[in-house]
Amino acid sequence: MRKIKQLLASIYDEKLNAEAIEAFISVIEKSKKTIATRRKEGWDETDVVLITYADQFHHQDEKTLKTLDGFYQNWLKDTFSHIHLLPFYPWSSDDGFSVIDYHQVDPVAGDWSDIARLKQSTKLMFDFVCNHISAKSEWFKGYLACDPQYNNFFISEDPATDLSGVTRPRALPLLSPFTLADGRQEHIWTTFSDDQIDLNFANPVVLLAMVNVLLHYLQEGADYVRLDAVGYMWKTVGTSCIHLEKTHQLVKLFRAIADEVAPGTVLITETNVPHKDNISYLGNGYDEAQMVYQFPLPPLVLHAVHTGKATALSQWAASLNEGAKGNTTWFNFLSSHDGIGLNPLRGILPEDEILSLVEQLQREGALVNWKNNPDGTRSPYEMNVTYMDALNQRDSSDDERLARFTLAHAILLAFPGVPAIYIQSILGSRNDYAGVERLGYNRAINRQKYSLTEIEAQLNTEGSLRQRVYQQLAHLVAVRKSQAAFHPDSQFTLSSENDAVFAMERCSASGERILALFNLSNAIQAYPLSNYEFNELITGQVIKGDQLYQMQPYQVLWLHY
Known part of the structure; x- marks a missing residue:
């Protein structure tokens, strides 16, 4: 506990009193006595992660976690060792990332007993949405109601304050106006949207509440914990408000707590930023995250296939031996619930090559999201497209689609680190334009949900692209898992x-x-x-x-x- 106490003192500049520190230690000690599930120590070539939503499949009146469990047992159990369940908590927007209640399971998906049943046959990865909470949450409702329990839970800032240096991930206002119960209007810090209210970690009561969330997830059996949007957690006016030292100290605290109560737990930081900043979350190799998302890999593989040249991919990959150190590795992926990030390419590819790739993908039907720059310009930060359609032209044959898709995933599976495959990829999904039109946002293009009956019928259709993709990727994973040379650290x-x-x-x-x-x-x-x-x-x-x-x-x- 000594390390935890030291980190708490450092985060709050030695101003946290003994009573407050003891409140943290007390909840940690209590959890330590109740967490019985042993985690796997480290990783090996058999570790392959499936990324999916808890409500990915629906079937009659069945809870979606039960349906997912059945699909996993029938189709995916022999392929994947872990399931990354994207946020399965009650939510109000962003397909789960505006969390209303961190401690509950969305009733549409089921309850904690459904999570426990799924865990009987696989290891689980939970999302810890640590930067922000839904505007519909009881926490924020209490704040707006002027409940003293929620004083300083969120960040109110004078809109006249110069915040031009703050790193903006999206082309949306940084501050959003809200009216409190006493009639005052405050402008609240909202990095991602006005339904995603940034938490104020400068208030130790907020940190204690979030530590309780982390401990709850460990009690429910999370083997891997993804720290969502972690780089933005600490705000200091006059800085970029991203990757601040206090943020790194918070990650170190989460690591120290997980090591104390549930050894073997893997923390994975999600920072869609240039490579140098990304790998900083590995700390000294032992004190921050065990894994970081390998964000340059998806766009670099795309760039390599579109240009037919390995130069940029090879030059970047050669630097990886210098990045992971100590007890760390990479979390590799090509596609996810988000789009294909472009910021990680900056510093690796010239800007004109990035823009050329964006233009190529747009011509073939991809959508693009933009971010505002401090100088008033804007830049593309994310392409929204399934990886299948990102790799191919509209008029490609299914044979060519399968060949390019297999090539890309064979690269993924051969790379050092732990690979993760998005559910849409192993299902061979194409762009869902109807979903974009229905839901009104670009990321819906790669977030299609399925009737269990319909998707199983398509997977069982002999010679269909879905069936061929499923069979080929399952085969590649099986080969990888049988080869010690593909150990993440080899x-x-x-x-x-x-x-x-x-x-x-x-x-x-x-x-x-x-x-x-x-x-x-x-x-x-x-x-x-x-x-x-x-x-x-x-x-x-x-x-x-x-x-x-x-x-x-x-x-x-x-x-x-």
Whole structure:
């Protein structure tokens, strides 16, 4: 507990009294006695995460968590070791990320017993939406009612204050006006929307309330905890209000608490920002997050496939050996409930190449979200599109779609770190324009929900794109899970024999090696193979070395030797 006390003292500049510190220690000690579930220590090649909503599938009058559990048992149990359940709490907007009550399960999805049942057959990842809460929450309603219990729970700021230096993730007002019960109008800090009210962590009562939320999730069995929008937690006027030292101290506190009460818990920070800022949340390798989202990977893989060149992807990937250190690794993904972030490309690709990629994707039907810059201009920060359609042209054949999609996910699964696959990806989903029109926001394009009967019928349709994608990705995951060289921490090296071929080698601690080759182009590429006899893991073929191997367009080779 000494470390926890030190962090609390540091966060509040030694001004927190002994009684307040004891309130934190008391709730932590109490939770420590009640959390019995043991977590897996570390990670290995068998860890593969499914990202999904709790209400992803509906069936008659059944609670959606029960339906999801049935779908997982029938279709996904052998493929995924973990399920990242996107926010399953009562919510008011943003598909769950405007949380009304952190401690309850959305009644549409079920209750905590449904979470417990799902946990019997898989490990779970929960969202800790730590930066903001719904405007419809009891906390904010109490604040507006002038209930003294909620004094200083939120941040009121004079709209005349110069906030031009604050980093803005979206093209929306930073301050939103609200009228209190006593007639006063206040302008409240809302980083993401006027329904997502930023919490005031400068108030230790707020921090204690959020620590209770974290402890509750650990009690309910969360193995992984995703810290949503974590970079914005602490605000200091006159700064950028992102990645501040106090924010890092809060992450260190959450880590210390999880280590104390539920060893083996993995904290994952979600910071859709340039790579240097992203990896800062790994701390010294032992005191902050165990994993960070690998945000540059999705747009860089897209860029590589669209250009047919591995240069930018290879140059960036070569830097990864210097990023993860200590007891840390990467959380890798290509697609998620959010769009494809562009900010992580800045500093890796020139701005004109980023804009060119955006224009290409827009021509093929992708949507774009914008952010405001301090100089009054705006920039694209996110592309909204399914990864299937992001990789392909409108007139592509299903065979070409499958080839490019397989190539991208084979890169994901071969990368150092723990891979995560979004439910829309393994279902082979296309852009949901009807959902965008119905719901009124761009991100709906990649958040389609399904009738269980309809989606199972499509997956069972022989030769359909959905079925072929499902079978191919499940096969790739099965191969990955059987190879020690794909351990998240195994040695990772790159080569550059051919600019159109992305080439990496993974080597296990016991000396097993896999040479992974990816032809990014739509043309045959010759790649020189060493004088070994290779076992190609995806097809089971034996390939003789000491030759210029002719790789077909978008072909993938996982060569074991």
